[in-house]
Amino acid sequence: SQQGEEDPQALSIQEGENATMNCSYKTSINNLQWYRQNSGRGLVHLILIRSNEREKHSGRLRVTLDTSKKSSSLLITASRAADTASYFCATASRDSKTSYDKVIFGPGTSLSVIP
Amino acid sequence: DAGVIQSPRHEVTEMGQEVTLRCKPISGHDYLFWYRQTMMRGLELLIYFNNNVPIDDSGMPEDRFSAKMPNASFSTLKIQPSEPRDSAVYFCASSLTRSTATYGYTFGSGTRLTVV
Numbered sequence: 001s002q003q004g005e006e007d008p009q010a011l012s013i014q015e016g017e018n019a020t021m022n023c024s025y026k027t028s029i030n031n032l033q034w035y036r037q038n039s040g041r042g043l044v045h046l047i048l049i050r051s052n053e054r055e056k057h058s059g060r061l062r063v064t065l066d067t068s069k070k071s072s073s074l075l076i077t078a079s080r081a082a083d084t085a086s087y088f089c090a091t092a093s094r095d096s097k098t099s100y101d102k103v104i105f106g107p108g109t110s111l112s113v114i115p
Numbered sequence: 116d117a118g119v120i121q122s123p124r125h126e127v128t129e130m131g132q133e134v135t136l137r138c139k140p141i142s143g144h145d146y147l148f149w150y151r152q153t154m155m156r157g158l159e160l161l162i163y164f165n166n167n168v169p170i171d172d173s174g175m176p177e178d179r180f181s182a183k184m185p186n187a188s189f190s191t192l193k194i195q196p197s198e199p200r201d202s203a204v205y206f207c208a209s210s211l212t213r214s215t216a217t218y219g220y221t222f223g224s225g226t227r228l229t230v231v
Contacts, residue, residue, distance in 0.1 A: 033219045041224055041225075042208075042223050043220075045221065048219050095171065097171070103148075104160065106157070108157065
């Protein structure tokens with residue numbers, strides 16, 4: 001089952017512009033993570049934001065989390081052609097059966113940055 | 116560290132054959148996860164292990180799928196018999212802590228499985 005849902009499914013921008021991707025989820029979470037996947041490669045962890053945090057920065061990345069709306073956004077500033085990839089949000093929730101964090105990935109946003 | 120290592124990178128097999136996918140997690144990581152990625156269903160968690168013990172295999176689609184982790188540095192995902200609908204990219208990932216609140220997952224490069 002998928003908890004996180006990214007929006008939009010696909011995004012095309014010019015190099016230098018900012019890219020914003022959104023993620024909505026349904027149940028309470030411990031943290032939310034964003035990953036990048038280049039074509040034909042594995043996923044790479046970008047940034048993690050805990051449920052008690054509202055905003056986090058890492059280089060050109062800015063993530064916000066609104067637990068009241070059950071949503072998060074990933075902003076990539078001053079985009080580059082190398083940022084072309086699929087971006088996934090992943091929600092981590094405590095599994096009551098196992099007491100372990102279970103991480104569920106959304107369907108992803110495909111970002112194209114045109115040089 | 117070489118990261119999470121998966122083999123083979125590509126596998127083409129005939130329907131009905133047994134397929135074994137392999138994964139070597141990052142040394143010291145005590146959590147290992149198997150995911151399957153398809154266009155239709157996205158990334159699905161199949162099973163995960165802690166200290167070589169399977170914790171949750173509720174995502175394993177059918178009895179044809181089995182996973183083992185005989186030691187801390189090796190895991191296998193086996194499909195027997197394979198079917199065309201098993202065609203997908205299979206990822207292995209590992210993690211350091213029980214709670215993901217500190218670290219995310221480190222993924223391998225995946226095995227692209229094609230069953231004809």
